[in-house]
Amino acid sequence: MSPPISERPYIFYELTNSLCSSCLKKVEAKIIFQDERVYMLKTCLEHGLEKVLISIDIEYYKRARNFLKPPQTPLRFNTATVHGCPYDCGLCPDHEQHSCLTLVEIAERCNLTCPVCYADSSPTKGGFRSLPEIEFLLDELVKNEGEPDVVQLSGGEPTIHPQFFEIMDAARKRPIRHLMVNTNGIRIAKDRHFAEKLAAYKDGFEVYLQFDSLKKQALEVLRGEDLRQVRRQALDHLNEFDISTTLVVTLQKGLNDQEIGEIIDFALKEPCVRGVTFQPVQSAGRLETFNPAKDRLTLSEVRAQILKQSPIFSDADILPVPCHPDCIAMAYALKLEDKVVPLSGLISPAELLKGRNTIQYEQDPLMKEKLFQLFSLNQAEKNTSHAVGDLLCCLPKLEFPTKLSYRNIFRVIIIEFLDRYNFDVRSVKRSCVHIMHPDGRVIPFDTYNMFYRENLEVGQIARNGIQKAEVKLDRIN
Ligand code: SF4
């Protein structure tokens, strides 16, 4: 009698391409469902098998597939597709989404030395990009985008650039719809006059304020210092001058992921704060014991923690963002006079009781269209309040104010960047958060720190058997 046919302990759902986390060469990756979780299984001929946790929520993983929209391309591409993704950034013609949000690094220097800093910035390392170099980058971006949606001045610490306000003026002269400054808040906290000057730009402008924790210990682990006083003082100045602010929370598993609800509550009480962005990072300090099959903090886990820790949002509120649904999720609430109402709170209870435990907005074509307009990373200020109003018009609604302003909007975003473990070629092609390379290329943020920052490009491209000179020759523009 032949032995019984054995069964694997998982469902093989689909196939994609990833990278070997050791050598960064491209490898095939199976997506499997096992024990209520989604994993990636990949094999490198040199470094063997890897299992990586992708999601703790199979249904949400599948649902993200309903939130896809036709890709929007930039006005031009910057490189040719020659070696295959991700070795042709970019943007190469194979990329499937234009830049919703683009970072322009204006300083390498920083007034902090954060242990988690991907740019390795510090008060003693690096300098400042010159104004002509920055203008070149802004112009290159405008050639790609026409009217870039969101541009984020970043660093290092951008506010310590000696020509900071000249750079702000240079950005303002270009047709940029929404300008942001990505800052640790130290200058804003300690220099009231600086905050006052910043307020002159506040129309179409937002401070993207590093804000990881309300607790001393987590701040010391992530930032190397107890910054609680600095953050309080920065918010006092931002409130005083009424400058729109998003709090940015770097989340590390086991360190500050139990503070999510508390941070949302805190943010809702600050008049200048328009929302919170959560960015899970994988612990850099524990790499020796890091097990990617267990220890990764995924978007789905952050989403689950928001649902558990915050009474504001329900499962129907936190939705995949259609331009990059694998990596970005978003939720909206309205800050009204005496209450905070999530989007689903405006839907009649009868609708909620129609036998589904999830509101399938995407099944109604009109609602889907309006929702897709609203749930885009490039939504900012004026068009956000319009888009919320637009969407509310087609919801079976309760009462809501007919005139909404950006002050009424509270937005929670989760962004999970791809790293060497969860890298997925299918997903990176949809990346819409990009960063300007000093030579004018526009590179997905996910691939920049792996392949294209400073000396990495020479090293990694050589490792993958591709000559940098060849890449340069192939550039289209
Ligand atoms: S990530 Fe995008 S730009 Fe980079 S190689 Fe892939 S398709 Fe091209």
Ligand code: SF4
């Ligand atoms: S504040 Fe930002 S740029 Fe400065 S060291 Fe920390 S992470 Fe790096």
